[in-house]
Amino acid sequence: xxxxxxxxxxxxxxxxxxxxxxxxxxxxxxxxxxxxxxxxxxxxxxxxxxxxxxxxxxxxxxxxxxxxxxxxxxxxxxxxxxxxxxxxxxxxxxxxxxxxxxxxxxxxxxxxxxxxxxxxxxxxxxxxxxxxxxxxxxxxxxxxxxxxxxxxxxxxxxxxxxxxxxxxxxxxxxxxxxxxxxxxxxxxxxxxxxxxxxxxxxxxxxxxxxxxxxxxxxxxxxxxxxxxxxxxxxxxxxxxxxxxxxxxxxxxxxxxxxxxxxxxxxxxxxxxxxxxxxxxxxxxxxxxxxxxxxxxxxxxxxxxxxxxxxxxxxxxxxxxxx
Amino acid sequence: xxxxxxxxxxxxxxxxxxxxxxxxxxxxxxxxxxxxxxxxxxxxxxxxxxxxxxxxxxxxxxxxxxxxxxxxxxxxxxxxxxxxxxxxxxxxxxxxxxxxxxxxxxxxxxxxxxxxxxxxxxxxxxxxxxxxxxxxxxxxxxxxxxxxxxxxxxxxxxxxxxxxxxxxxxxxxxxxxxxxxxxxxxxxxxxxxxxxxxxxxxxxxxxxxxxxxxxxxxxxxxxxxxxxxxxxxxxxxxxxxxxxxxxxxxxxxxxxxxxxxxxxxxxxxxxxxxxxxxxxxxxxxxxxxxxxxxxxxxxxxxxxxxxxxxxxxxxxxxxxxxxxx
Numbered sequence: 001x002x003x004x005x006x007x008x009x010x011x012x013x014x015x016x017x018x019x020x021x022x023x024x025x026x027x028x029x030x031x032x033x034x035x036x037x038x039x040x041x042x043x044x045x046x047x048x049x050x051x052x053x054x055x056x057x058x059x060x061x062x063x064x065x066x067x068x069x070x071x072x073x074x075x076x077x078x079x080x081x082x083x084x085x086x087x088x089x090x091x092x093x094x095x096x097x098x099x100x101x102x103x104x105x106x107x108x109x110x111x112x113x114x115x116x117x118x119x120x121x122x123x124x125x126x127x128x129x130x131x132x133x134x135x136x137x138x139x140x141x142x143x144x145x146x147x148x149x150x151x152x153x154x155x156x157x158x159x160x161x162x163x164x165x166x167x168x169x170x171x172x173x174x175x176x177x178x179x180x181x182x183x184x185x186x187x188x189x190x191x192x193x194x195x196x197x198x199x200x201x202x203x204x205x206x207x208x209x210x211x212x213x214x215x216x217x218x219x220x221x222x223x224x225x226x227x228x229x230x231x232x233x234x235x236x237x238x239x240x241x242x243x244x245x246x247x248x249x250x251x252x253x254x255x256x257x258x259x260x261x262x263x264x265x266x267x268x269x270x271x272x273x274x275x276x277x278x279x280x281x282x283x284x285x286x287x288x289x290x291x292x293x294x295x296x297x298x299x300x301x302x303x304x305x306x307x308x309x310x311x312x313x314x315x316x317x318x319x320x321x322x
Numbered sequence: 323x324x325x326x327x328x329x330x331x332x333x334x335x336x337x338x339x340x341x342x343x344x345x346x347x348x349x350x351x352x353x354x355x356x357x358x359x360x361x362x363x364x365x366x367x368x369x370x371x372x373x374x375x376x377x378x379x380x381x382x383x384x385x386x387x388x389x390x391x392x393x394x395x396x397x398x399x400x401x402x403x404x405x406x407x408x409x410x411x412x413x414x415x416x417x418x419x420x421x422x423x424x425x426x427x428x429x430x431x432x433x434x435x436x437x438x439x440x441x442x443x444x445x446x447x448x449x450x451x452x453x454x455x456x457x458x459x460x461x462x463x464x465x466x467x468x469x470x471x472x473x474x475x476x477x478x479x480x481x482x483x484x485x486x487x488x489x490x491x492x493x494x495x496x497x498x499x500x501x502x503x504x505x506x507x508x509x510x511x512x513x514x515x516x517x518x519x520x521x522x523x524x525x526x527x528x529x530x531x532x533x534x535x536x537x538x539x540x541x542x543x544x545x546x547x548x549x550x551x552x553x554x555x556x557x558x559x560x561x562x563x564x565x566x567x568x569x570x571x572x573x574x575x576x577x578x579x580x581x582x583x584x585x586x587x588x589x590x591x592x593x594x595x596x597x598x599x600x601x602x603x604x605x606x607x608x609x610x611x612x613x614x615x616x617x618x619x620x621x622x623x624x625x626x627x628x629x630x631x632x633x634x635x636x637x638x639x640x641x642x643x644x645x646x647x
Contacts, residue, residue, distance in 0.1 A: 124545010216446015260589035
């Protein structure tokens with residue numbers, strides 16, 4: 001059967017015309033993270049370890065809206081959230097409202113493994129992080145100049161955005177930036193799904209949320225069934241407009257239609273995405289049922305994914321569907 | 323078929339040794355809430371307004387674990403959460419980590435109606451509450467003597483138990499209260515007092531709505547979020563059905579219980595009663611929980627795999643029932 005892995009750096013109507021100076025560093029980052037994941041799978045690491053590892057890498061890269069590089073709340077602060085789920089046992093962990101924890105996904109894993117709970121938020125989560133001795137940093141560590149600029153644009157346009165904006169050129173013409181059809185920015189929530197050769201599945205998602213969000217706003221990424229889901233059938237990590245994904249229970253529904261309607265992974269993903277208003281959601285998923293394609297991404301996900309053929313050769317590519 | 327229907331709950335998982343007087347008190351409260359809901363339905367209030375109204379009543383009464391009478395965190399404070407969902411268009415709102423908001427379900431409604439978001443928590447939610455001018459009180463207001471005592475027992479129980487599954491057999495200071503071997507979430511049922519509250523309604527137009535509210539798990543870590551504010555887990559409503567769950571939060575989240583009922587109806591074509599039975603029997607694994615649900619056709623159902631669930635339901639054709647076991 002073999003393993004498979006897919007990861008994403010966000011969805012949301014990324015124009016195909018994304019300028020190279022923005023696209024190339026992200027591609028390079030995704031490629032790097034993918035390599036990390038592949039190496040781990042080849043070393044027979046459990047998918048739960050693999051997705052955590054990959055998402056940590058994505059959090060550390062400042063190009064994506066997670067960990068360092070997270071978008072800012074309306075107060076100019078960072079509030080990060082993440083969740084992780086093990087398909088075999090359906091154990092899960094989630095965190096929200098983190099401001100100093102370098103790797104939210106790892107704290108989510110600790111909630112899953114070291115507490116009788118599933119989800120910790122805000123001051124309670126931060127206190128737990130300190131108890132556990134995880135790596136923390138000053139809140140300013142997570143803030144990048146690009147995100148300060150994005151917040152400024154959003155506040156001027158008085159809009160809450162999915163974190164995709166036009167490239168931050170040094171042009172003083174805010175109106176040009178605001179002319180983007182839906183004002184969405186071009187960096188995204190991150191996530192990873194993986195399945196090993198035994199059919200064990202896992203999923204993890206991490207994010208800084210929406211540009212200019214209200215302090216305390218929780219999106220879909222830490223919500224089991226919305227942004228993240230894994231069971232014995234498939235693993236899903238979704239991204240896009242959190243509110244739409246919460247009401248659409250997107251991640252859960254992919255598995256549900258596979259199970260209850262007998263759809264294939266690809267059909268299931270297409271079906272579920274079709275239920276959400278266009279441009280609002282994308283996802284990556286892998287299944288344990290050995291079907292091909294093993295992975296599916298929809299619809300404008302900036303993602304790298306390989307399908308394992310054999311140990312020697314694994315094709316992978318960047319998908320920017322329209 | 324058709325017509326309105328309403329169900330309320332005050333938690334799944336009842337101590338078999340619960341004093342009769344307390345059971346009667348609970349039934350009286352559930353009955354009162356049903357009547358409030360029925361009045362509202364007869365006045366043609368839409369389902370979403372009815373569920374909010376009823377859950378407010380449950381929060382205000384100190385009997386169950388929501389609003390006043392909420393379970394206490396390990397620090398002896400109260401942190402409340404709630405969610406509400408409107409079946410048509412599946413609009414939703416949720417809040418967590420509230421410490422001064424008198425009616426969490428109403429704040430959840432405001433999140434749904436007045437913000438571009440679905441879920442606000444902790445300091446951000448409290449700030450939003452202040453700006454909206456909702457009724458705020460000191461954290462002390464929510465704390466009852468009963469629960470202070472329960473917290474103490476829970477801490478004692480935790481210091482004895484090494485493993486969730488080992489039954490206690492009355493070996494600690496709790497005396498008779500600890501004799502039941504039934505446990506939920508690692509605590510003896512006499513102490514755990516799950517008593518989350520919820521309401522589901524379908525109105526005359528066939529619109530479904532659901533709302534759930536709680537103080538959460540006794541002796542929980544501060545910052546712990548359970549299933550009640552999570553759309554798809556503790557609460558769910560769509561065109562077909564409205565669902566509110568209660569019980570072991572972690573089990574409900576893991577099984578996305580509320581969504582599950584709707585999913586098997588939607589994707590497998592099960593009826594409301596079949597869906598509720600199926601989900602309780604097959605989707606909870608080792609978890610203990612219960613739920614109430616209404617369908618757009620005016621049906622009402624409840625299911626639980628726990629010892630008892632405080633619940634009440636009524637339909638337009640005159641059916642009414644309140645129960646514990």
